[in-house]
Structures are given as structure tokens and as C-alpha cells.
Amino acid sequence: MFPTRIEIIPSTGIVDQVRALVPLTTTLTMTCLPHHGIERTMRTSVELSALGYTVIPHLAARSIHDRAELTRIMRECDAAGIGEVFVIGGDRKQPAGPYGSALPVLEDIAQYTGGRMRAGVAGYPEGHPTVAALDLLDALQDKQHLATHVVTQMCFDAPKILDFAALLRREGVDLPVWAGVAGSVPRTKLVALATQIGVGSSLKFLSRKGPLARKLLSGDRYSPHPLVAGLESQPGIAGIHLYSFNNLDAVPNEAGLASSPTALQPALIRGAAREQ
Template identity: 60%
Template sequence: MFPTRVEIIPTAGIVDTVAAQLPVGSTVTVTCLPHHGIERTMAAALELAERGYAAVPHLAARAVSGKAQLRSILADCASAGITEVFTIGGDTQQPAGPYACALAMMRDIAESSGGTITMGVAGYPEGHPAIPAGVLLADLAAKAELAAGITTQMCFSADTINPYADALRREGIELPVWAGVAGAVPRTKLLALASKIGVGTSLRFLSKKASLARNMLGGERYQPEDLIDGLSPTAIAGLHLYSFNSLATLPLPALR
């Protein structure tokens, strides 16, 4: 049984939905999508923290205008009792400020917070469509000095996630790895959102696996239980459930 986190999209009314579906104290991460901006992410995270959830806002480096805004975000986190953020580069074409990548922002977070904020980073078991594998690994190794954990991109095979975690350890990256897994999401919703939230690579991978494709595309909902059962407790620290705000049907083995 794995500890589990739930990722939400900061749409209107989602905090009320979280309160109705998830126990107080659960860890809830809040995405930062290009068309939403970091302000919406922080507003949802602060409200979740106020209601007693362990909120983890996603900070997209390219969405942050500079050190002043970053310090303001960190001050808001401190006031709300938020002690963890998830750092990513972001998908906007033009950075809003000096941060073109997550690493530069992470260094400023570490300096400004004095180590009171822990940081998660992204991992890519299936690779990244725009970044070579060697560059991804070197970038992750550099971030590992500042990070507290790795959350993988959404995957549909334990045989992809387990070897990835093992390979990182062989490279000397000892951070805990959280397996990125889709929740029991309606098939049509997952397919419709794929291109918007960066799941295209995983879905292309899925299409090559006939049995998985039947599971995904043949029913009304994708069911992640078989994948979860295949995860290695020695390789994986926990589950990161991509909910797409479909919270009522999530598999929640142990929320933390």
C-alpha cells in the first residue's frame, strides 16, 4: 500500500470538490497551466491550506516574473503553512521573467526560503518529446542537490516506472520517486485533455500496448489498479494520482 497524493487543476469550485471528496490532511498538489497562470494555482493552494489540506503548489519557472514575485509567493506559502512546492520549467513559449528553467528558480527558492521550503521535480520515464535523454538526466542530477523528491510524468505501465527508478539510483540519484498514475478518469476526459496537459507521449506509448489500450480505450474509465499492483515498493515511494478533477472515483489506497 503506497502513500498517495492527488493532483488537481485549479478550476472554479475545485476546492469545494476536494473538501467533499478527500479527507482533511490529504496532500493535494495544484497544477500551473499556461492558460491559468500561477496566480490561480496559488489561490487554490492557499485556500486548500486554510481548510487543512497539505497543499503543494506547482511553480512553473517560465510563469514567474522575477525574484520579487517569487519572494511574494514564498511569503504567502509561509503564512499559510505550505512547506512544499513542485518546480517545473513550464510550457509557455516566452518566459515572463528571468527563469527559463526550473533549476535557476530552485536556487532562488532555496536562498530566499532558507531551506524551509522543500521542492519536488519532474521525472520522465518515457522521455520528453523535446529534450534528449542525456540532457534530461544531467538536468535531473543538477536539480537533485536541491530537490526532495521526483514525480514522474503520467505513465501506464509499471514496467516503465520501476526500471526508471532503479536506473536513477544506479546514476547516484537517491531521491524518492513518486509514480505518476492517472486516476479512474473518464476515457473521453483523459483523451480530450491529453494534448493540453502533456500526456501525449504516454498515450502514444499506450497505443503500442494492445492489452493496455483495450483497458484504456475499451471501457468508460481508465482503471489504474493493475498498474499500481505492479509497482515495486522498493523502487517507488508513493503514488501521484493525476485526477483531472474526477475525485469521486479515485483509487485511494493511503492518502498522505
């Protein structure tokens, strides 16, 4: 079975929900949304790490106010035993401080930690709505010496993910690729939470992305099992990054992913890494 990580949104009450429903052997990644900010991401990550979970905080460059704040974050991670972060540009329109993209954050993290902190970066199998494909590739090439892996934006097409991984290899980007996959989610749940978690503007984009995405929005419950089956045992794919709406009570037997020390059957959907 694929190694699987589940993405969590640091909403109110999520720590108790995770503790009740998610095995300690599951790796969690913690989003950093503009309306939440990095403080909530870090507070929730530290609390879950103290309970025994392996947690990977998302650090959105545009939400970091200054280099001193980044230093404090690295100290919090060290104290909590957090050894990996996921660095993105973030959705914030105007940077809160000196960081406008992921690269300078990665550079400072490497300097502050002496290269000990592992860091994931974002990839886009279907492109980015505001960044040219060549610029995205250039950015990954610039960041790869500071990163340990790539996490793709949510995608519903296994061949596109595999083509993206192959493209990276051809262009000299040798980082392992974690495939961003949406878990099982009903249309009503997606619409109800779209504004809350910042995907309302993505619904029209999703509706143009083929039969699986149209099924996601049609009222049926989408299952990622066929997509995961199409990715399993394929070269260049290190594991599954499962996007979540925090609806963890829908976990058992819905995603087609077995619970184990490296794999969980999580649920639902969220694309957190929209900016390079």
C-alpha cells in the same frame, strides 16, 4: 498501502468540490497550467491550506515574471503553512521572465528560504518529446542537491517506472521517486477535457504507448490497480502521484487505493510536468 497524493487543477469551484469529497488527511498537489498562471495556483493552494489540507503548489519556471514574484510566492507559502512545492519548467513556450527552466528557480528558493522549503522535481520514465535522455539525466543530477524527491510523468508501465528509478540510483540520483499514475477515467471524459487541460496534443502519443494506453482510449474505463500493484513494495518508489481531472465524485473504490491518512482513492488523469 502506498502513500498517495492527488493532483488537482485549480478550476472554478474546485475548492468546494474538494471540501465536499476529499478527506482532510489527503495531500493535494496543485497544477500550474499556462492559461491559468501561478496566481490561480497559489490562490487555490492557500485557500485549501487554510481549510486544513496539506497542499503542494506547482511552480512553473516559465510562468514566473520576475524574482520579486517568486519572493512573494515564498512569503505566501510561509504565511499559509505550505512547506513544499513542485518545480517544473512549464509548458509556456516563451518564458514570462528570467527563468527558463526549473534549476534557477530551485536555486533562488533555496536562497530565499534558507533551504527550508522542500521541492519536488520532474522525471520522465519514457523520455521527453523534445529533450534528449542524457540531458534529462544531467538536469536531474544538477537539481538533486536542491530537491527532496522526483515525481514521474504519467506512465502506464510499472517496469518502465521501476527501470527509471533503478537508473537514477545507478547514476547517483538518490531522491525518492513518486510514481505518476493515471486514475480511472472513461475515454469520453478524457476527450471532452483534453483541450481544456492541455492534453489534446498528447492523445496520439498515448495511443502508441501499449495495451493499457490503448484501452484508455478505446471506450473502456481504465483502472490503475494493476499498475499500482506492480509498484507496491518495490525499491525506490516512495508513493503514488495520482493525476486527476478533478472528477472527484468518482473517487470511492475505483483506483484500488485505500483511503487513509496517507492514501486516497482518487480518480482520473493529467500530466502536468512536461518540461525539465
